[in-house]
Amino acid sequence: MTFRYxxxxxxxxxxxVGPEEKKGPLNNYFDKSHDDFxxxxxxxxxxxxxxxxxxxxxxxxxxxxxxxxxDLFISGDLLNQIVASNYAASTLNIPYLGIYNACATxxxxxxxxxxxxxxxxxxxxxxxASSHNNAAEKQFRYPVEYGGPKPKTTTFTTTGTAVxxxxxxxxxxxxESATLGRVIDMGIKDAYEMGAVMAxxxxxxxxxxxxxxxxxADYYDLILTGDLGSVGKKILVDYMYTEYGxxxxxxxxxxxxxxxxxxxxxxxxxxxxxCAPLVTYSYIFHQMRKKKLRRVLLVATGALMSTTxxxxxxxxxAIAHAVSLEVVE
Amino acid sequence: MTFRYxxxxxxxxxxxVGPEEKKGPLNNYFDKSHDDFxxxxxxxxxxxxxxxxxxxxxxxxxxxxxxxxxDLFISGDLLNQIVASNYAASTLNIPYLGIYNACATxxxxxxxxxxxxxxxxxxxxxxxASSHNNAAEKQFRYPVEYGGPKPKTTTFTTTGTAVxxxxxxxxxxxxESATLGRVIDMGIKDAYEMGAVMAxxxxxxxxxxxxxxxxxADYYDLILTGDLGSVGKKILVDYMYTEYGxxxxxxxxxxxxxxxxxxxxxxxxxxxxxCAPLVTYSYIFHQMRKKKLRRVLLVATGALMSTTxxxxxxxxxAIAHAVSLEVVE
Numbered sequence: 224m225t226f227r228y229x230x231x232x233x234x235x236x237x238x239x240v241g242p243e244e245k246k247g248p249l250n251n252y253f254d255k256s257h258d259d260f261x262x263x264x265x266x267x268x269x270x271x272x273x274x275x276x277x278x279x280x281x282x283x284x285x286x287x288x289x290x291x292x293x294d295l296f297i298s299g300d301l302l303n304q305i306v307a308s309n310y311a312a313s314t315l316n317i318p319y320l321g322i323y324n325a326c327a328t329x330x331x332x333x334x335x336x337x338x339x340x341x342x343x344x345x346x347x348x349x350x351x352a353s354s355h356n357n358a359a360e361k362q363f364r365y366p367v368e369y370g371g372p373k374p375k376t377t378t379f380t381t382t383g384t385a386v387x388x389x390x391x392x393x394x395x396x397x398x399e400s401a402t403l404g405r406v407i408d409m410g411i412k413d414a415y416e417m418g419a420v421m422a423x424x425x426x427x428x429x430x431x432x433x434x435x436x437x438x439x440a441d442y443y444d445l446i447l448t449g450d451l452g453s454v455g456k457k458i459l460v461d462y463m464y465t466e467y468g469x470x471x472x473x474x475x476x477x478x479x480x481x482x483x484x485x486x487x488x489x490x491x492x493x494x495x496x497x498c499a500p501l502v503t504y505s506y507i508f509h510q511m512r513k514k515k516l517r518r519v520l521l522v523a524t525g526a527l528m529s530t531t532x533x534x535x536x537x538x539x540x541a542i543a544h545a546v547s548l549e550v551v552e
Numbered sequence: 553m554t555f556r557y558x559x560x561x562x563x564x565x566x567x568x569v570g571p572e573e574k575k576g577p578l579n580n581y582f583d584k585s586h587d588d589f590x591x592x593x594x595x596x597x598x599x600x601x602x603x604x605x606x607x608x609x610x611x612x613x614x615x616x617x618x619x620x621x622x623d624l625f626i627s628g629d630l631l632n633q634i635v636a637s638n639y640a641a642s643t644l645n646i647p648y649l650g651i652y653n654a655c656a657t658x659x660x661x662x663x664x665x666x667x668x669x670x671x672x673x674x675x676x677x678x679x680x681a682s683s684h685n686n687a688a689e690k691q692f693r694y695p696v697e698y699g700g701p702k703p704k705t706t707t708f709t710t711t712g713t714a715v716x717x718x719x720x721x722x723x724x725x726x727x728e729s730a731t732l733g734r735v736i737d738m739g740i741k742d743a744y745e746m747g748a749v750m751a752x753x754x755x756x757x758x759x760x761x762x763x764x765x766x767x768x769a770d771y772y773d774l775i776l777t778g779d780l781g782s783v784g785k786k787i788l789v790d791y792m793y794t795e796y797g798x799x800x801x802x803x804x805x806x807x808x809x810x811x812x813x814x815x816x817x818x819x820x821x822x823x824x825x826x827c828a829p830l831v832t833y834s835y836i837f838h839q840m841r842k843k844k845l846r847r848v849l850l851v852a853t854g855a856l857m858s859t860t861x862x863x864x865x866x867x868x869x870a871i872a873h874a875v876s877l878e879v880v881e
Contacts, residue, residue: 224647303632309856313869318553318732323650342671403647527638540642
């Protein structure tokens with residue numbers, strides 16, 4: 224399913240990150256970065272909710288608008304029952320749609336919002352995606368205090384929130400089209416191999432996007448997945464070629480961009496719903512404004528993992544959603 | 553935010569339930585009911601996923617269509633990371649949006665799908681909502697085998713899946729308009745008082761719906777919430793009158809309809825994302841086809857509860873989404 228849009232623009236964004244992202248190479252591009260993991264709250268879950276509120280406030284501040292001007296707030300995160308989003312939505316009091324597609328949540332939200340803007344059903348939409356390293360590790364693996372070792376194929380969940388303001392005003396970055404993902408399960412059961420789990424889902428979505436839009440991969444100045452990690456990235460390139468005969472020349476993955484993999488202890492890179500939109504709305508949008516990139520295909524990839532199903536020895540399904548982004552001339 | 557639709561119809565539905573619902577007063581109206589909680593699978597979570605697949609198959613069977621004819625599958629459930637939906641989506645292989653608004657998920661899905669159908673962005677959409685009593689009890693409270701006593705204000709999570717097929721063909725039940733909910737938190741911290749948690753959210757949505765559409769409550773032959781339970785239902789009626797001056801004359805709640813509260817041990821009634829759409833797509837649609845009801849406002853209410861946040865002594869936020877349903881003459 225590929226949608227084409229004529230009147231959908233990301234006019235403004237808000238990005239807030241935690242301490243590890245602050246030490247990373249993109250820190251200067253984020254709106255705000257924190258030195259600790261609590262942000263004045265008492266728990267990591269409440270901290271993540273606070274991050275969302277901050278990123279929304281920053282976005283609204285740049286727009287010189289307030290929350291009552293907004294028609295819709297779409298948000299999702301990794302926590303059980305997406306509580307970080309729910310509690311932020313409670314503070315914001317904007318009509319709310321809670322969504323979940325793991326680390327593909329950011330683009331899932333952009334697509335739902337873009338479709339409503341394009342049809343003139345709403346005019347002002349905030350799309351949020353967030354994650355918190357310590358909250359996610361505690362929930363999906365072990366509390367970080369345990370200091371358990373991990374294989375290098377694993378990723379480091381990003382702490383941060385990325386918010387996009389979507390509207391019909393021709394300004395900023397245009398959402399030109401979008402392709403919805405299907406759930407793909409290749410039978411992988413290892414929760415430390417998320418890159419391998421997600422690469423085939425990314426490949427399926429990229430292939431269908433190019434097919435539906437009758438484009439070559441080189442149409443895009445950059446195809447950007449997030450987050451396959453340094454291992455999954457290589458798998459995708461191989462898989463696209465062997466399975467679909469498509470060579471990805473202008474390709475990168477956000478996992479290895481938000482951190483310095485040589486210097487920081489983040490395994491094969493960043494992950495979490497926040498990672499892809501954090502990199503995109505900060506550094507990539509900066510490159511687009513400078514006209515160094517004009518057309519970018521952002522492909523957010525999500526491993527639909529659950530500890531319950533991993534413990535039941537089931538394989539891990541994955542999904543990827545794509546949006547085609549163009550700089551407004 | 554209220555949307556008006558001219559071309560969105562629920563042409564067909566599929567409803568599958570578990571053993572307790574089978575013993576209830578509406579069993580004859582469901583497409584399929586089971587005698588056990590496993591449905592041929594080994595775990596409750598996999599059983600819930602199986603229920604979704606069954607309800608989709610039943611819906612497609614009635615339509616004489618197959619899954620490849622579908623443009624979009626929207627689904628959500630109560631399990632962490634909405635795994636029942638994810639694994640069903642993996643089997644179905646239809647482009648997928650995972651959503652979560654607790655027991656308001658069913659109408660959240662209808663609204664997202666209806667907006668896309670109305671704008672002619674998609675033509676064939678399946679919306680699913682499900683829950684499984686044992687899987688939910690294990691996750692949110694205690695495994696049912698513990699046999700822990702509960703206060704009468706609590707509800708009994710429905711086991712079942714309700715699927716609606718949305719399209720532009722004028723047949724079945726029309727979705728005439730919809731109002732998106734905002735998150736409301738009245739400061740209640742008792743996870744056994746979900747009716748009280750959700751009633752103000754339902755009231756806010758009903759009030760805004762009537763205001764935006766310039767209608768009186770009596771415009772509707774029935775305003776149907778799901779699921780406030782027998783306790784929350786009384787709270788809503790009182791609250792609507794004292795807070796907004798609105799008397800609800802033609803009002804009911806699905807919690808007390810799916811079970812016989814006198815005969816079945818279900819506390820103040822059914823709950824879970826499946827309950828409201830199960831009652832609506834079966835008994836209520838039957839009444840609509842018989843022209844005993846022509847206009848129904850379905851208000852799905854969700855308590856955005858998480859054990860994590862309840863353990864952190866936070867209050868429980870709630871949301872309610874509404875759709876106006878009309879029988880096609």
